[in-house]
Amino acid sequence: xxxxxxxxxxxxxLRRIIRATDLQSxxxxxxxxxxxxxxxxxxxxxxLGDVTVRKISDSVSxxxxxxxxxxxxxxxxxxxxxxxxxxxxxxxxxRLTEQGRTLLHSAPPLLHEKFISEFxxxxxxxxxxVLSSLQRIAIMMDAEHIDAAPLxxxxxxxx
Numbered sequence: 001x002x003x004x005x006x007x008x009x010x011x012x013x014l015r016r017i018i019r020a021t022d023l024q025s026x027x028x029x030x031x032x033x034x035x036x037x038x039x040x041x042x043x044x045x046x047x048l049g050d051v052t053v054r055k056i057s058d059s060v061s062x063x064x065x066x067x068x069x070x071x072x073x074x075x076x077x078x079x080x081x082x083x084x085x086x087x088x089x090x091x092x093x094x095r096l097t098e099q100g101r102t103l104l105h106s107a108p109p110l111l112h113e114k115f116i117s118e119f120x121x122x123x124x125x126x127x128x129x130v131l132s133s134l135q136r137i138a139i140m141m142d143a144e145h146i147d148a149a150p151l152x153x154x155x156x157x158x159x
Contacts, residue, residue, distance in 0.1 A: 032107045036075070037062065041070045042096060042104045045080060046055040050093035079103060 028036055037060070044059040045051055053071065057064045071094055074080040077099030085091035096104070119127060138144045 008136065021111060028108055028110065032103055034103065035105060036110060037066075038070055039104065039107050039110065041067060041074065042079065042100055043112060045096045046092050046101065048093060049082060050085070050095050052091060054091055074100065 011055055025036055028039065032039075034042070040060045044056045047054060048059060051059075053064050053067050056071075057067045060067065062070075071080060072081075075082065079097055080094050081097055083095050085093055087099065103107050119130070122130070135144070
């Protein structure tokens with residue numbers, strides 16, 4: 001296959017990936033009114049309990065500033081509340097409200113969940129090959145330093 005055809009095919013597949021994440025993001029927002037990063041933050045709070053911004057940030061692989069912005073929006077929508085820790089009143093934790101829990105449970109499955117299942121079914125060497133290729137693509141697209149959670153979504157994580 002000529003090199004120009006390889007380039008064409010690579011660009012087509014990249015565009016399909018971008019399009020799939022775009023369509024999924026729109027489906028999720030339409031289904032439950034939440035962005036994928038918001039769902040990830042809510043899920044993190046649900047699994048960790050009363051939790052600091054730092055722990056959420058580590059859990060979803062987004063910066064603390066990004067998580068804080070997401071929490072502000074979720075708090076405005078009454079899905080999370082901020083509460084002082086019992087032992088150390090200087091520590092402020094995020095807590096899922098009943099409204100947040102209800103909405104979270106109505107959220108559809110996320111695209112990356114299917115990807116995880118498929119990825120985990122690959123042999124170890126295949127996983128390494130996929131990772132290596134994606135790392136190279138991120139570098140080629142000057143995207144290796146962009147703040148990104150381990151989920152498939154094209155919306156701004158601040159939404």
